[in-house]
Amino acid sequence: MQIAIVLFPHFTALDAVGPYETLGRLPGADLVFVAEQKGPVRADTDTLALVADKTLDEVPNPDIVIVPGGPGQTPQMKNEVLLGWLRTADATSTWTTSVCTGSLLLAAAGLLKGRRATSHWLALDVLEEFGAQSTGERVVFDGKYVTAAGVSSGIDMGLTLLGRIAGDETAQTVQLLTEYDPQPPYDAGSPEKAPAHLVEKFREQSRFGEDEGQE
């Protein structure tokens, strides 16, 4: 089963590495990082670069598509090369998935119209503008479309989808070997749980919905 994880400049690294480290452990998986050009692709911090081993053109029909998000997603929403590849890949994919604002790229490609989906909590409004039904859930399945909330949720998405494809025991094995028994030192991981003034601050600062220029 071929799994393609899409990279673009200023993606968020954990968005990509969460599903890689979980779903990527699917027995027999042929996982590949893809981008418009081969070679290192810098993440949003500029201090991390992941290597794309193949171009989009070289991987036209993956079984599973994984699209991370990150601030770099905004200009990609007008990149017809990437959007066209997403539409083509989706036409034959078994699963089309995203983490964080990666769902806005699926939405911009027209793939989430009328579908239930999620995204980073600061981007849910934009998802709605593209005709998706946004939910505040962490992992959302709608047919073959699987979207996850912000950044770290890709780990939960990856394990959940791994269980669907390969069975509970395979997913439990990966959870055990990655020792995924989370013990966050704070309980501030969602807008409902974080201190209200932090949530407000980022809602005000949020660039989501301003830069996209949709309509």
Place this chain on the structure above:
Amino acid sequence: MQIAIVLFPHFTALDAVGPYETLGRLPGADLVFVAEQKGPVRADTDTLALVADKTLDEVPNPDIVIVPGGPGQTPQMKNEVLLGWLRTADATSTWTTSVCTGSLLLAAAGLLKGRRATSHWLALDVLEEFGAQSTGERVVFDGKYVTAAGVSSGIDMGLTLLGRIAGDETAQTVQLLTEYDPQPPYDAGSPEKAPAHLVEKFREQSRFGEDEGQE
């Protein structure tokens, strides 16, 4: 504050990216991936490569050292170039940290003798053989030494240390923006919680303690 994340062939990607995405968001941090040679370093799957932007020699005195683990840690336990760098960096570091079997590299460098520390659950015995007091805890502080359990625990370590250095609100902000509100689909993330037959299977298969040739 300079943060150096050490890469070596066949490291586990999430071990490195968990602290990168959390502790790396420390305001004013100068984070750099380092390795013996610059350039792409392949992870344990061979399908992911992270770029080392500087050599070990170029970053002799980071304020924070982060050592990931992964199956590739085993040969590194005899790599005097890396072990020597760890000793030198540790001599002036503010924090010396590890994720997963990265703690075995700190131990092999002689840095954990008599200290409380943790590692991947399959590697705790080896830690003891190097004179550390292994604990089953997820994140262990002993002075400036901070060790984390397997793979995903680096996220909890990164957030915890971020809070110690920059205050609770900074760490909560990173937790909120990475939407770290974990909802694993299974409860199998530790040897105490996972199905017993899976735990047994991996204890039997475990290569930790066989290949290292300590003593």
